Amino acid sequence: MIALKTTLAGAVGTALIAACVLALAPGLNAADAPTGNPEAGKEIANDRKLGNCMACHVMPDIESPGNIGPPLIGMQARYPDKEKLRAQIWDATVANPDSSMPPFGKHGILTEQQLNDVLEYIWSL
Amino acid sequence: MNKIIMLTAALVMVLGLTWGGVALATPQADQAIWQSYYQKRFPNVPKEDFINGVYAIDPVSRESWEAIEEFPPYEMAISQGEKMWNTPFANGKTYRDCFPNGPAIAGKYPYWDKERGMVVTLPLAINECREANGEGPLKYKKGPIADILSYLRYQSRGQLTKVEIPEDDPKALEAYEKGKQFYFARRGQLNFSCANCHVQNPGNLLRSDILSPALGHTTHFPVYRSKWGEIGTLHRRFSGCNKQVRAKPFKVQGEEYRNLEYFLTYMQNGLPLNGPGARK
Amino acid sequence: MRTHHFSAGILVAALAAGLPTGSWADDQADFEKAMTAAREARKKAATVGGEWRDIGKFLKQAEQAAAKGDFATANQLAEKARRQGELGYEQAMSQKDVGLPAYMIAGSK
Numbered sequence: 001m002i003a004l005k006t007t008l009a010g011a012v013g014t015a016l017i018a019a020c021v022l023a024l025a026p027g028l029n030a031a032d033a034p035t036g037n038p039e040a041g042k043e044i045a046n047d048r049k050l051g052n053c054m055a056c057h058v059m060p061d062i063e064s065p066g067n068i069g070p071p072l073i074g075m076q077a078r079y080p081d082k083e084k085l086r087a088q089i090w091d092a093t094v095a096n097p098d099s100s101m102p103p104f105g106k107h108g109i110l111t112e113q114q115l116n117d118v119l120e121y122i123w124s125l
Numbered sequence: 126m127n128k129i130i131m132l133t134a135a136l137v138m139v140l141g142l143t144w145g146g147v148a149l150a151t152p153q154a155d156q157a158i159w160q161s162y163y164q165k166r167f168p169n170v171p172k173e174d175f176i177n178g179v180y181a182i183d184p185v186s187r188e189s190w191e192a193i194e195e196f197p198p199y200e201m202a203i204s205q206g207e208k209m210w211n212t213p214f215a216n217g218k219t220y221r222d223c224f225p226n227g228p229a230i231a232g233k234y235p236y237w238d239k240e241r242g243m244v245v246t247l248p249l250a251i252n253e254c255r256e257a258n259g260e261g262p263l264k265y266k267k268g269p270i271a272d273i274l275s276y277l278r279y280q281s282r283g284q285l286t287k288v289e290i291p292e293d294d295p296k297a298l299e300a301y302e303k304g305k306q307f308y309f310a311r312r313g314q315l316n317f318s319c320a321n322c323h324v325q326n327p328g329n330l331l332r333s334d335i336l337s338p339a340l341g342h343t344t345h346f347p348v349y350r351s352k353w354g355e356i357g358t359l360h361r362r363f364s365g366c367n368k369q370v371r372a373k374p375f376k377v378q379g380e381e382y383r384n385l386e387y388f389l390t391y392m393q394n395g396l397p398l399n400g401p402g403a404r405k
Numbered sequence: 406m407r408t409h410h411f412s413a414g415i416l417v418a419a420l421a422a423g424l425p426t427g428s429w430a431d432d433q434a435d436f437e438k439a440m441t442a443a444r445e446a447r448k449k450a451a452t453v454g455g456e457w458r459d460i461g462k463f464l465k466q467a468e469q470a471a472a473k474g475d476f477a478t479a480n481q482l483a484e485k486a487r488r489q490g491e492l493g494y495e496q497a498m499s500q501k502d503v504g505l506p507a508y509m510i511a512g513s514k
Contacts, residue, residue, distance in 0.1 A: 055331055064330075064332060065330075066329070066331050067330045068329045068331060098506065100321040102315040107316060157513075158509060159505075162512045165512055310500035310501075312454075312455065313458060314489070314492075325506075368458055371458040371459065373456040373461075381454065
């Protein structure tokens with residue numbers, strides 16, 4: 001019984017160390033690890049009561065989109081740093097106080113998971 | 126000591142003059158900026174044409190709107206309102222007893238009532254007239270209030286918007302300032318101010334809708350909106366906008382919306398009244 | 406070990422009798438605490454004109470969930486309402502001195 005417990009503790013410890021090493025490894029920080037699902041993100045982005053991105057942005061597969069914000073294309077070129085894009089969706093008024101974009105994260109319009117999903121989708125455009 | 130005060134005063138004056146519109150934000154200066162902003166943004170639109178809302182800046186939808194205006198959807202409301210105007214209350218008196226200069230009185234509203242220390246709007250005055258004569262007040266968003274407003278505003282067509290902010294009462298200026306703050310304050314979960322859409326983005330597309338410029342925004346109410354399928358009042362529209370940005374709407378004809386109407390109507394001074402109107 | 410079995414026995418008996426158990430009473434108390442906090446946050450936002458549209462709806466839904474014994478949902482909704490009250494208050498305070506924006510003044514020249 002005691003032996004079994006020790007083995008278990010050892011295994012858990014190893015796994016923890018492995019997780020830490022992974023997290024610290026260059027190029028594999030939390031921002032780059034895909035925590036969102038782009039397919040789910042597309043649905044959320046196109047949902048009128050959630051993302052409703054097309055109210056203001058030209059986007060793929062959307063008829064008569066709005067043009068208040070810039071078209072959502074070439075996103076990885078515009079935002080090489082994915083975290084910057086995330087910050088923009090979280091609260092665009094931080095970077096530009098006059099921005100009329102709703103603060104999807106700060107105001108809880110999307111949940112953390114939904115925001116991560118949308119981030120993956122938008123970043124893929 | 127005196128020198129320091131004088132110096133400071135001089136400095137404040139110089140800075141004030143340099144900052145122009147910011148430090149010397151009088152209602153007159155605000156209004157000049159407001160009206161010039163839209164004319165600079167839409168240089169091909171004659172100033173008076175802004176009373177036609179989005180149709181002033183969008184020739185495509187203007188055509189179908191003009192067709193609608195040939196058989197206006199608010200005609201019934203005008204004749205209903207006329208009937209109301211001419212029908213005596215239970216006590217034998219009529220609206221004319223309250224409004225001896227009626228029915229063409231819309232240009233007088235909203236105004237600052239010094240004795241009461243508040244902005245008085247036309248719908249408020251109508252209900253106060255009713256209550257003074259033993260009649261129940263009308264609901265403020267739609268229905269009979271929109272009918273009588275349609276009649277009064279139709280009779281007032283062509284009068285010029287001429288809101289006054291009396292300089293001898295600082296409370297009037299305070300009400301104006303509150304209305305202005307309301308207009309430019311972001312609110313609701315979506316974090317939009319009135320200005321985000323109608324100052325910053327008129328002419329741009331919100332999905333397939335062209336956002337209308339705020340110059341002229343008060344002249345055509347009450348309005349038949351296709352979206353409503355009926356006529357509604359200005360405060361109903363305020364309330365709807367607030368809900369759309371996910372803010373809790375304020376009481377119609379409450380202090381917030383009356384102050385907002387005071388500010389917003391003052392911004393349109395000089396523009397002719399053309400209500401009732403028809404809009405998408 | 407024996408005491409453990411004993412208290413478990415009481416719990417089962419209490420449940421069977423339909424009496425409020427300690428944990429139900431705790432849940433109810435926690436929920437009420439969350440609701441009080443939410444109502445206060447809502448009121449605070451309202452005093453500065455910063456209340457958001459759906460707070461009232463969340464509070465109602467929270468009460469309904471609690472009445473059904475679904476305290477997880479109830480607390481989540483109460484928490485969401487409280488958060489919105491706080492955000493609405495912060496938002497209103499951040500906007501209290503706004504006037505004609507710089508882009509409008511610049512655009513008028």
